Amino acid sequence: MSKNVKVKRGLKLSFKGEAEKILEEAPVSKNYAIKPPNFYSIVPKTTVKEGAKVLAGDELFYSKYSDQTRFVSPVSGIVKEIVRGAKRKILEIRIEADQEISYKDFGSLDPLSASEKEVKSKVFSSGLGVFLKQRPYDILANAEDSPKAIYVSAFNTAPIVGDLEFILKDKQAHFQTGINVLTRLTEGKVYLGVEANSNSYLKKLENAEIINISGPHPAGNVGTLIHETEPINQGERVWTVGAEDVAIIGELFSTGKYNAERTVAVTGESAKNRKYYKTLIGAEIQSFVGEVEENSRFISGDVLTGEKVEPDNFINFYDNELSIIPEGDNYRMFGWLPFKDNHVHSMSKTSLSWLFPNKKYSVNTNLNGEERALVVTGEMEEVMPLDIYPMELLKACMIGDIEKMENLGIYEVIPEDFALVDYVNTSKIEAQEIIRNGLDLMITEVG
């Protein structure tokens, strides 16, 4: 079964600094870290102490309010340090890795013949539960829920990101097993978004409803796929899983090993060795990043939704790319004049950059202006493929009007769906942050 989704409203951003399609084995990282802040809204309770020996797959901590979801170590080694921040909040659990990784044996299980209960309990007890994210709210999936459907997108349309098809090319068997596992976790369908023109194995997978995606960003976002297939209504739950994570889930069911393999694309103009590196979740950035120009920003994730990280830190849990772009802390004289400085990309026709649709633009972190009141209308709608009114929803979130937020479709969105709104809006308002705050309000008030 397959379905075509053609997205019209959106924005194709082409920036300089894509990664070459070369896969390299990253040098072994000495240290790894799992960062509890990567998992939104959990309250971590550690089950290990500094100095403890762990295997890959051993539990490090659990979440206070949903103790079925376990957070496990990606490598075997010694828990070196538990880094805490203000109010003793746990920021990182650092593990010094063994030379040779030894795995905890979870035992293999055929997801299609085992009972649903067995499959589910294996997923959550072995630490695979963290790969399942729930919509609405963009939080970790609750083991007690049975979602309406599960979505996986194997096509990332954001600018300068890792090509998921390339990342998955050698993982067919595990990926198929992973999809099989997912089908046992939901009463509904498992949807898999694939690039429409692709001819990879992804289109021939079994047990998944294939969605052929075409169009500009955010066509590949799971939010867009959900909206085009089974939009979320009040009270419904949908789970989403990262593409490479499906293979990790599959591998554990086939071999019994928690092999947290992560392919990270190093992208962005400031990085000199722009390639794909095969490493493990939580690896030290310095272990694979190579030479980087000075005064650059390291972003774990893509440039629209990622998080700024320090160069001596670790890659975030879910991210398939490390984007490194120049900091834009420079002035541009009269740069605000229309039709001037056309080297800075703009969707607006007040720049001539629309005359060169195929040009790749240099991009930096300059805000290109200052925050202002919301004045211009219609631009957010141009990049919003979902059938919602973005500005009205943002305003409802700003004033915290729950009924209005529900009516305008807050359950259907998470911050990443508003990433392009962040990018294009003239008033430089922080749309993703506003949506996140709106979702937080919904969690506390509605749950």
Next chain:
Amino acid sequence: MNWIRKKLDEVKAPFQPGEKYEKYAPAVNALDTFLFVPNHTTKKGAHVRDAVDLKRTMITVVLALIPALIFGMWNTGYQHFTQLGESPSFIDAFIHGAWKIVPMIIVSYGVGLALEFAFAIMRGHEVNEGYLVTGLLIPMIMPVDIPLWMVALSVIFAVLIGKEAFGGTGMNILNPALTARAFAFFAYPTYMSGNKVWVSEASTMDGITGETILGTLAANKDVAYQTADMFTGVIPGSISETSTLCILAGALLLILTKVGSWRIILSGFIGAAVMGLIFNTLGNSVFTGNGLMNFPWYNHLVVGGLAFGIVFMATDPVSAAQTMRGKIIYGFLIGLFGIMIRVFNPAYPEGIMLAILLMNVFAPTIDYYVVQANVNKRKKRLKPQTVKTA
């Protein structure tokens, strides 16, 4: 450039957070950011941003106003001299107009920006660029001989009551420039209407009769101008409203840059044409009216402030409808009501100002129903589900 930057940073030093003049920072920042796009980097959300900002958007509108402004300056002088029986050179006519209009612009910007800066400092936010447009629009829609103090008073009213009372830029319900004109219109009607104000110095010199075409028609007299004159704008009227040609040039820039909504502009003209056609066909058989009733519908589109209003005032994104469908309805109704007021109410032969202000008030209602359609669609989706679980 580096030298200027260094000097600026020196000047700005006492305005930095924690320093003596911290409170007044918005004022120096406004001047600084006028020279340089600041070095601010993204702190949260998307790490990269589009090149567009509010300054660029507003300056684009100012650029779009330039043809109408220059034409207005020339036409002011041209009308003055030709009515005296002279045939002025372009420069003479232009200088006469500029001599009258530039002081109005200076007063408008001076008073308005002073208020904007004061409110920015008081409220602790940066100065919004909206007044760059408003401040130029206000003189452009006034009669040329209006005293400067009335311009100043109108500006104060527009900024204080029209905008800041509602919370400042982005929050106002009415278009500030039209609020200024409406204030002057009702407060000083003798300077804003009649047949002695539309040509420079008409009230002081006997040789000049400065009646507008709409005024002439409302008084059931014959019009001495051809459609071509009305289109190019060589007719008496408020300073920059006369030349539909120059206004359309501005409209082209607004539409091509997407700064102005083509939906509002197009539907506005269509609305006006429809109303004009209705009057033309029904005419005096149904209504008892005046000369404006039989005025051909295409002439309605090119005289008076209709074109200027629709292109530059109705498209103000803050006071207009904000949804795409809403914009079409909003524009259409402005055109419709503009001509209706023009024809039915000879006391206000220029109906477009009132039509836009009226629709400004109704824009949120239009949006409400457009958005509600989306809400209902979402609720409908929910219904079969509740049935299933029940």
